[in-house]
Amino acid sequence: MFDKLFSPFTVKDMELKNRVVLPAMGTKFSGKTRNVTPTLIDYHVARVRGGSGLNIVEVCSIHTPSAPKGYLSISEDMYIPGLQRLTEAIHKAGGKAGLQLWQGSLAVGMDPDAQILLASDMEMSPGVTLPGISGEMIEEIIASYGKAAGRAVKAGFDCVEFHCAHNYLPHSFLSGGINHRTDEYGGSFENRAKFPLACIWAIRANIPEGMPLFMRIDAHDDYLENGLTIEDVITFCKLAKEAGVDVLDISRGNILTAGLKYEVPPVDIPHGFNIANAARIRRETGMTTIGVGRINTPELAEKILEEDQVDLVVIGRAQLADPEFCNKAKAGKTEEINYCVGCNQGCYDGFENKESLHITCLRNPAVGREAECKIVPTKKPEKVLIAGGGIAGLEAAIILKQRGHSPILCEASDRLGGQFLTAGEAPRKEEMKKAVISMGKKAERIGVDIRINTKVTGEMIQEMKPHTVINAIGAQPVIPPIPGVEQDFVIDSHAVLNGKSTGTGNIVVIGGGMVGMEVAEYLAEKGAKVTVLEMMKEFCADMGSTRKICVTENIRAAGITPVTEVKVTEIKKGVVIGEKHGDTVEFPCDAAVIAVGARKRDGSELKEACDRIGCGYFEVGDAVKARRAINATREAFDIAMLLD
Known part of the structure; x- marks a missing residue:
């Protein structure tokens, strides 16, 4: 071929x-x-x-x-x-x-x-x-x-x-x-x-x-x-x-x-x-x-x-x-190839980081650790319950299965992929969506026990009595305590990218980091006129340099208006109100989108259940702290390799 x-x-x-x-x-x-x-x-x-x-x-x-x-x-x-x-x-x-x-x-x-x-x-x-x-x-x-x-x-x-x-x-x-x-x-x-x-x-x-x-x-x-x-x-x-x-x-x-x-x-x-x-x-x-x-x-x-x-x-x-x-x-x-998704998180962003020891890869956490990361069969197969079918949960399930363990992957929603799938809905990120879908198919193909529409609970852990539980339930959007944030025309960025909420006309996106800018592009492609409000002096501050260049250029080409150093103080019907350099500023809108970050979901019930029955418990990816996908795959891989 x-x-x-x-x-x-x-x-x-x-x-x-x-x-x-x-x-x-x-x-x-x-x-x-x-x-x-x-x-x-x-x-x-x-x-x-x-x-x-x-x-x-x-x-x-x-x-x-x-x-x-x-x-x-x-x-x-x-x-x-x-x-x-x-x-x-x-x-x-x-x-x-x-x-x-x-x-x-x-x-x-x-x-x-x-x-x-x-x-x-x-x-x-x-x-x-x-x-x-x-x-x-x-x-x-x-x-x-x-x-x-x-x-x-x-x-x-x-x-x-x-x-x-x-x-x-x-x-x-x-x-x-x-x-x-x-x-x-x-x-x-x-x-x-x-x-x-x-x-x-x-x-x-x-x-x-x-x-x-x-x-x-x-x-x-x-x-x-x-x-x-x-x-x-x-x-x-x-x-x-x-x-x-x-x-x-x-x-x-x-x-x-x-x-x-x-x-x-x-x-x-x-x-x-x-x-x-x-x-x-x-x-x-x-x-x-x-x-x-x-x-x-x-x-x-x-x-x-x-x-x-x-x-x-x-x-x-x-x-x-x-x-x-x-x-x-x-x-x-x-179909077996783990394709590069052009994220640049490990091969370039990490290379720019003076604290980084060496390059790595979101898709392959073994880069630079080839000798120590060879997939070898376990001598003691164990039942491992994985809560969450995002990229971290899938990575853990695949490696565990390849080593001979019996992973059970439970996803609370009706589809695998988690936030990586959501990210893949943003403009020009189709490869990320394809990659995580491919991971799901691979997990199924090699025989991982996958259960969608299944939320892991403390009761399930007590009944199943697994050897180890891996908490990969991820994070959820932060909804800041801004007066008026509970109104119907205020929606969160994940709901927009997942197609559960739509916005037309004039839209104000609150938050100018990576997610905020990507949802702004997504909405602009659908014909909305978008303004992005960011508290910091620059937008896209959480992006690596190469992606930041590209996204900035596309933001300008799409006619999106980013406004920096704005602290949103209130949302009223048809207007987002903020403060900039001590002055009150207003931004009329038909809808407001919250994109100020994500916070780890509460996994205390899972940990407490594991403590009660004495089984192992690990948190990976955003279940530890909302970060980049490269952290999720690395932690999931390492834990899957750790279990003997």
């Missing part, structure tokens, strides 16, 4: 078993070091065994003073042994290994000890400007690329990739939107191209002729004045080909503008959004090309390849969500 996707492909002396590329995604698996760790090895081996054709190891620093902690480095010989252990493990598992050579420019600023190298002077804040690098430093970096490439050969990599995108240093030199130099490395396109071309020549001179050299490059610059056009990129790719590049890896995005949304595109961005660009660049350069951009189903990957748009496809976050993605797709078991 998917014959084109799983057909072999050869680039110079490197033979790939299929056309699937695991891209160089940052992981933080090196911890506070810059070395390969067993965690990183386990992560890559799991995906090679899962069928990945080529694993490109994440951004790897080529220059010691500018190498940030927590990222791999190949800037010194001392890093070769660790990288060699990684390539040996990948090869032993049947895969091929590439290494991405990287100088991060502004992005290394996450480590205060790393030297920030810029293509030209950049104002960081009023009165503070960082200088562009000197000609002497340019030569040092070029030489560092060459030496790093030589070390990659010694470490056993099958190919190397030159990172010339995402406003890292080579891209920053190439782009007129970033490079404002006035010397021989700035100004004209030819001058701006000198530095990245010199880096390519240095890399090519230090690797064997038969070793493929990849280049990751943006199709064009997004939201960047005087940035690269696709015509500029095509011209440069032709020059890069002459300098020794064999394969183009066509990406998008930069960290200076809203173009960030294309680097790790969330659910809001269409599938395959960058393929047309890659196809054009391939057509006009005649080069082997990799397509990138939310390719997370085998059907889409096969279609792109069958249409001869690109030669290889990046399937990245889809292999985070399910390391067995390739094997399942090849075997035709597409």
